């Protein structure tokens with residue numbers, strides 16, 4: 001039997017309302033899951049499991065000597081941070097220095113290397129460009145996970161390392177990427193032993209983005225005071241360390257030096273606030289009071 005027209009219209013309207021309602025519920029649940037993940041990361045109550053997914057763009061083998069050095073068991077700080085495994089130790093030391101709490105903060109889980117030919121999406125600086133780049137990065141990450149057999153739901157934080165031959169022109173700094181919204185980062189890694197200390201610092205920088213830290217450089221300039229590891233040192237320049245989100249050591253006006261190892265990187269108070277290590281009040285007092293560092 002055919003429904004009378006008013007009922008038919010009503011049910012179509014109901015159906016539309018139902019679809020709109022379900023979409024809304026879906027969006028609310030999605031946003032809530034993201035916020036829960038944000039909170040979980042920044043509470044630092046449990047060690048964070050970080051999936052480190054290694055990719056190579058072709059079958060060119062990674063030199064054995066590089067792999068041996070890059071993945072060497074770390075004796076940080078004695079080794080100055082010349083292997084990937086120094087990063088969890090460095091983060092722990094920084095937490096002790098700033099918060100007094102000594103605990104395991106992150107654990108790396110390595111996957112690959114997997115041959116994956118699709119080039120990673122490029123990050124963008126514009127507002128709309130960032131939205132589009134975010135979408136393409138998320139779908140890229142899903143394809144990467146499938147290729148590398150990684151169950152993304154098991155890892156709160158994801159880090160993709162894209163290896164390339166040192167001779168290849170890649171702007172590894174501006175093309176590397178780290179996002180708090182996605183809790184994921186991507187870093188280009190040249191397979192050159194001499195570059196490892198810098199790469200480890202770069203990976204640390206992108207990893208800090210996935211915890212909520214923001215950049216503290218503006219073009220070639222270091223933002224003051226947040227981008228300084230010791231903003232109240234007298235004289236201010238040269239600095240001894242680079243703030244991890246500024247990435248380079250300010251030596252003199254307009255003169256910066258890239259770090260040579262993790263031991264030259266420090267977490268500044270503003271970054272510590274952004275990643276949930278310190279509270280607002282402590283950080284405000286620190287910058288207002290000009291407290292000298294303990295070092």
Ligand SMILES: [Zn+2]
Pocket residue numbers: 178205206209214215
């Ligand atoms: Zn950055």
